[in-house]
Amino acid sequence: MIVDGGSTSKTASARLWLNAGIVFLGTLCMLLFGFRVTTGSIVGFGLLGAGLYGLLVSPPRAKTAHGGHVRAVAGPSAKTAGREAAGITMEEQRIDVRGLHRRRRPNKLLWAERLDRYSKRKKAERQSNPFMRSLDRVCRKIVKWTAVVVGTVALITVAWGSYEAATATPEQRAAWAFERAQRQEERAREQAQRAQAAAEKEEADQHAAREVAAKEVQFRCLSGWTGSMxxxxxxxxxxxxxxxxxxxxxxxxxxxxxxxxxxxxxxxxxxxxxxxxxxxxxxxxxxxxxxxxxxxxxxx
Structure with a gap:
């Protein structure tokens, strides 16, 4: 077993961002489709539940006494053990493999390996810094609990709206239908006004263009230098x-x-x-x- 000095694995980070994105996507679906029982609202409800489950029920990771995370590392293979028995050390094996890869790969892949090693070295330096490690942990917690709070509020709102819709009286349903009809009429009226304004603007632009063209045609026979024909x-x-x-x-x-x-x-x-x-x-x-x-x- 090897201790990873407080760093978070790539899988856990990807899982966090994926679940947070699912929660926000589900919230967006619920905001777009409202409390009506539609395909969009059902999909949003499912996304919210899946995202919250992934955020709150994440697989635990074992920790050491120093706060680091424990991860298992596979033992040496049979081929590696045979080479060690023959007196070839691990460092010599790595050097031999690197030389073989350099002979087989083009130069651009070597540059990719250098960039990858550089990024890994920078990441290790950042993770070895206690302040950066604490900041990374705080940012992850902020993202996680922000998504949890947003998703929980959305679920509560959806549940309350569904409860009100299920227990509403006929008078309340009629009032809601009347309000929806009024909102639809208002939206239709606003759309008609915008369309009329756009048509008037287009007509004014066309009229101005016609006037400019008529002026150009009217004075085309007069010289622009002397003003005479x-x-x-x-x-x-x-x-x-x-x-x-x-x-x-x-x-x-x-x-x-x-x-x-x-x-x-x-x-x-x-x-x-x-x-x-x-x-x-x-x-x-x-x-x-x-x-x-x-x-x-x-x-x-």
Whole structure:
């Protein structure tokens, strides 16, 4: 028999976390499915019972006088005994086996062995520290009893709800049914309101997108640099008495008509016959698809 200095085996640790997880999973099932006799509530009840049983009825481990746990170690095999009888020590056998494994395994497995030895050494150092050993024991107890308390409260709540449901009067059952109907109506009303709000938001987004697209289509024939329609400005400039005096002031475009045309109005300055500058206005009909000038005329 060999004394394990107060450490907890991997099997016991895995059993603790497994049972705690089962308890919390059963509690979650009971919270989701309530006190009704459904498949989910029955499964949750079974998980709670199994988890609590695993936490409270765990197999005991023998302890030594120093507080360590006792674990059995198998004796040497017949082959090992034969080698020892032949004068080969255990250390020589281990060295021989390690060399054989190094010859047979790739290098990456050797790195895995080194990492495994490093983790085992760190674990042994942590377990040899009394403070870390006590902290580990306290954490395990906290996890265990937290799961026990949560599972017990859930079981008591389920049992009390089942007792109330079994001993309820017809008036109480009717009142509960009315409350459930009201809650369902409230949830349905909230869902309808959320759906309506989502539909209104989607409609508003689509309307804004349509407006942006309409604006882009409306002003697509105007230059983003000068703000004028270049072909229209060139036609007006070439028709002046002094083309070099042409100065563009501003241009505006109407929404696109049903036939795909639109009106572009341009203000410009030009020198008159007496040497002064006049502000004139010209209006053009344009095909919006290809921004082709159809006709234009001057206005005042």
């Amino acid at each position: 270049l072909d229209f400005a060139r036609e007006v400039k070439d028709s002046l008495r002094e083309p070099d005096s042409f100065e563009h002031v501003m241009s505006s475009a109407t929404p696109v008509h049903a036939d795909g045309t639109q009106i572009i109005i341009m203000e410009y300055r030009a020198r008159n016959g007496f040497g002064g500058m006049n502000v004139e206005t010209a209006q053009a009909t344009v095909n919006n698809d290809d921004c082709k000038l159809i006709s234009w005329q001057g206005t005042r």
